Amino acid sequence: MTDQSYNFAYLDEQTKRMIRRAILKGLAIPGYQVPFASREMPMPYGWGTGGVQVSAATLMPDDTFKVIDQGADDTTNAVSIRKFFEKTAGVATTEETEKATVIQTRHRIPETPLHEDQVLVYQVPIPEPLRFLEPRETETRKMHSLEEYGLMHVKLYEDISQHGAIATSYAYPVKVEGRYVMDPSPIPKFDNPKMADCPAIQLFGAGREQRIYALPPYSRVVSLDFEDHPFDPSKADHPCDLCGAEDSYLDEVITDDAGGRMFVCSDTDYCRARREAGHVGAQAPAMKEGAGA
Amino acid sequence: MQADTLKGGFADASVQSAKAFRAAMNAMARPGRIELLDGARPPAPMSRAAGALILTLCDPETPIHLAGMHDCPDVRAWIAFHTGAPIAEPESASFVLGNWPSLHPISRFPKGTPDYPDRSATLIVEMPELSATGARLSGPGVKDVTGFALPEVASFQANAALYPLGLDFFFTCGSEAAALPRSTKVEST
Amino acid sequence: MYVAVKGGERAIDNAHAWLAEERRGDTSVAELSTSQIREQLALAVNRVMAEGSLYDPDLAALAIKQARGDLIEAIFLIRAYRTTLPRLGASEPVETAKMACDRRISATFKDAPGGQVLGPTFDYTHRLLDFKLAAEGETPQAPEAEPAGGPTPHITGFLNREGVIQSEPEGDEIPPDLTREPMELPANRSLRLQSLSRGDEGFILSMAYSTQRGYARNHAFVGELRIGAVAVEMEVPELGFAIEIGEITLTECETVNQFTGSKTEPAQFTRGYGLVFGQTERKAISMALVDRALRWKELGEEDQGAPAQDEEFVLMHADNIQATGFLEHIKLPHYVDFQSELELVRKLRREAQATSMPEAAE
Numbered sequence: 059m060t061d062q063s064y065n066f067a068y069l070d071e072q073t074k075r076m077i078r079r080a081i082l083k084g085l086a087i088p089g090y091q092v093p094f095a096s097r098e099m100p101m102p103y104g105w106g107t108g109g110v111q112v113s114a115a116t117l118m119p120d121d122t123f124k125v126i127d128q129g130a131d132d133t134t135n136a137v138s139i140r141k142f143f144e145k146t147a148g149v150a151t152t153e154e155t156e157k158a159t160v161i162q163t164r165h166r167i168p169e170t171p172l173h174e175d176q177v178l179v180y181q182v183p184i185p186e187p188l189r190f191l192e193p194r195e196t197e198t199r200k201m202h203s204l205e206e207y208g209l210m211h212v213k214l215y216e217d218i219s220q221h222g223a224i225a226t227s228y229a230y231p232v233k234v235e236g237r238y239v240m241d242p243s244p245i246p247k248f249d250n251p252k253m254a255d256c257p258a259i260q261l262f263g264a265g266r267e268q269r270i271y272a273l274p275p276y277s278r279v280v281s282l283d284f285e286d287h288p289f290d291p292s293k294a295d296h297p298c299d300l301c302g303a304e305d306s307y308l309d310e311v312i313t314d315d316a317g318g319r320m321f322v323c324s325d326t327d328y329c330r331a332r333r334e335a336g337h338v339g340a341q342a343p344a345m346k347e348g349a350g351a
Numbered sequence: 352m353q354a355d356t357l358k359g360g361f362a363d364a365s366v367q368s369a370k371a372f373r374a375a376m377n378a379m380a381r382p383g384r385i386e387l388l389d390g391a392r393p394p395a396p397m398s399r400a401a402g403a404l405i406l407t408l409c410d411p412e413t414p415i416h417l418a419g420m421h422d423c424p425d426v427r428a429w430i431a432f433h434t435g436a437p438i439a440e441p442e443s444a445s446f447v448l449g450n451w452p453s454l455h456p457i458s459r460f461p462k463g464t465p466d467y468p469d470r471s472a473t474l475i476v477e478m479p480e481l482s483a484t485g486a487r488l489s490g491p492g493v494k495d496v497t498g499f500a501l502p503e504v505a506s507f508q509a510n511a512a513l514y515p516l517g518l519d520f521f522f523t524c525g526s527e528a529a530a531l532p533r534s535t536k537v538e539s540t
Numbered sequence: 541m542y543v544a545v546k547g548g549e550r551a552i553d554n555a556h557a558w559l560a561e562e563r564r565g566d567t568s569v570a571e572l573s574t575s576q577i578r579e580q581l582a583l584a585v586n587r588v589m590a591e592g593s594l595y596d597p598d599l600a601a602l603a604i605k606q607a608r609g610d611l612i613e614a615i616f617l618i619r620a621y622r623t624t625l626p627r628l629g630a631s632e633p634v635e636t637a638k639m640a641c642d643r644r645i646s647a648t649f650k651d652a653p654g655g656q657v658l659g660p661t662f663d664y665t666h667r668l669l670d671f672k673l674a675a676e677g678e679t680p681q682a683p684e685a686e687p688a689g690g691p692t693p694h695i696t697g698f699l700n701r702e703g704v705i706q707s708e709p710e711g712d713e714i715p716p717d718l719t720r721e722p723m724e725l726p727a728n729r730s731l732r733l734q735s736l737s738r739g740d741e742g743f744i745l746s747m748a749y750s751t752q753r754g755y756a757r758n759h760a761f762v763g764e765l766r767i768g769a770v771a772v773e774m775e776v777p778e779l780g781f782a783i784e785i786g787e788i789t790l791t792e793c794e795t796v797n798q799f800t801g802s803k804t805e806p807a808q809f810t811r812g813y814g815l816v817f818g819q820t821e822r823k824a825i826s827m828a829l830v831d832r833a834l835r836w837k838e839l840g841e842e843d844q845g846a847p848a849q850d851e852e853f854v855l856m857h858a859d860n861i862q863a864t865g866f867l868e869h870i871k872l873p874h875y876v877d878f879q880s881e882l883e884l885v886r887k888l889r890r891e892a893q894a895t896s897m898p899e900a901a902e
Contacts (some may be wrong), residue, residue, distance in 0.1 A: 064624075065666075070624065070626070073623075093722035093724070094722055095719075095720050095721050095722050096722070097623045098616075098619040098620050098622070098623045098719075098861065099620065100620040102861075102864070102865035102868060102869065103861060103862045103864075103865030103866055104865040104866035104868065104869030105865060105866075105869050107865075110854045115682075126871070127873060128874075128875055128876045129611070132549075133548060133871055133873055134548045134551065134552055134873075136548070137548040137549045137552060138552060141549070147851045164872075165874070165876045165877060166876055172609040183650060183866065183869070194727070194852055195725055195852060195856070196725050196852060221888050221890070222891055222892075223884075223887070223888060223891070225884060225888070227877075227880035227881050227883065227884040228880045228881070229877075230877070244876075244877050245876075246638065246880040247875065247880065248878055248880070254751075266862045266865060266866055268722040268723065285735070292883065292887075293880075293883065294883055296881070307876070307879075308879070309875055309876070309879055310879055310882065324875075324876055324879075348802075
């Protein structure tokens, strides 16, 4: 049931038009950060206001919406954002990746491959991949316009000379369609390959920094690397202790005072679906037939 | 003001524009794919799809240039009443509406700047028909290659050569629309 | 046995209920009314209006109550409410020369037409805790004088007549709107002033203070500080002329700054400008100093590399709602990113160990 005191999906129509125009330009120039007049939302900057604005401009009443934070549907901020759209847009919600038409995410890409009829909306804290190398927007804008990305390569190469490897493990920069270097938001580099050649539309919203960018389906997205130090999307070398998955990104959970630990899927829906299908990990609790977690 | 001017807008603006936007977004994200874009009843010679695009995307912040026979009192009045968008010269337009011959030369329209390539015009090209057979399109949004009957090839190749600057296009006919962003590689078959 | 943490929704509801209880505090103490906040915590209300960019004392008082006195939280509530309001139009520029001044002082002249009016200021109070306020009692009536009739001309106007202060160009271009357009740099002066006027009082104060201590010192005198009510007028297209739609209290500060002149300009004074909603004079003076520091380029001064001269630094960090949101977001779960760092550190340590082991064996 939609709360009648708000417009559909909270934002007024003029604001949605402004965001929608920015999304279209973003799709037309993949990886380029389109400035937009981000509004103050009823949740703090840095807590997903960009993603929320993009979702609000994208959602239709018959959409099925999923929100994840750290891969999980039940983390507090994911719960809070899902509730916001249940209240203001009256959309159906789901935890199942497969059934969602719009997915808003913070820090992960679902393990279940996305399909053509889906939109993935990323919450982005710092959209500028060059920001930590050059704090000035006036400078980084120039660098993008001149396609001058030497600074980024120097930084990655300094990592290699100092540590023997590229010391960036999340928000790992990518190059889109051979032109713009883009920040994929703070997803673990394990997720980077999922951005490339993806059938779904990927939209990125940075509220505080007032930027929207996008990847159309099947875009070329390449993680920056060097011939002698190829990109390595590694994760914990361990299967999930609950569902036994070998291919999913894992959270490490400390289980007792003695430093005991277990590794579990960060994608809670993926892990649940696997356990329901009968997969069992090394430390899985005994489950009754067909019972969900 | 004619009575028809007041008609033909979205009856339920927030829901209809949400649906129209998703169709427009799908079109722009998947060059050449034909999407249903209905809900508007604009005056002739505007198509329903062009009307829906303008209702969904235009407002007082977006100057519109009307080209050829689309620059007529009925269309002007309808756009003014339903969107408040100012009518503009080609050089300052955010959106442009017309059929293909009337849009030439397209180099008149803003193509963005190296710092802000997004500050470019979006052209809504009214077409006699939309068809998936024609020029070969490839690039972002297209799995391998797809086809679309562009009104010609050379202008779109020239536009793509400006990348990341350039114009973006919607093609409209009846209640259908397709799109071609600047990022698409265009070849004749 | 590990059980995935569930029940986020219930945890949130419970937290909100607890917050509401804490907000009320001890129920044997009478509840605060928003009108009490509006009347008796007026300077807090003013700050919330100024940084919330919304002139409505009742809503600001409500926000302060809801925020349990956390002014930045109250400003946030006002900002979030403000963005949902329709824009019906823009007012005419307010005429501060026609202000009905409650306070008007100049540090540059001993006296001036309109006189020096101290008004309700803390300036010469001795900062001794007044325990009488802890006990309840009536406040004696303050003595009253006849209000001065007629407009109070600006002090800088007198300097202007002599040509010893740089004059500001007249212009009728529509200023950009920080709240409706993305910030674009370099910013023009009206955009900078908007940003400073709604910027965090503490941040603007510290920036201004840094200029006084020598980081782009600009030798400011308070040419004039005035606080009072001005009429807000709006042109109504159907009428064809402007009508008064209300009255707001503003604090305006104009600083007079030393300037030695350049090759092209004779020696003259320059200005910094501050204009803020409500009685907010610390903020208005700070704003004027920072405005002046940011004008180095247009006045042909040297870039000393001082923080207050750095437009991008000042404008990108002045907003406390942006700042506090991003600062506090690090409370949110980041365990996915942390895990990826953990894996990387382990890997680098393994590799370092592997390379140092053979040497150790030798």
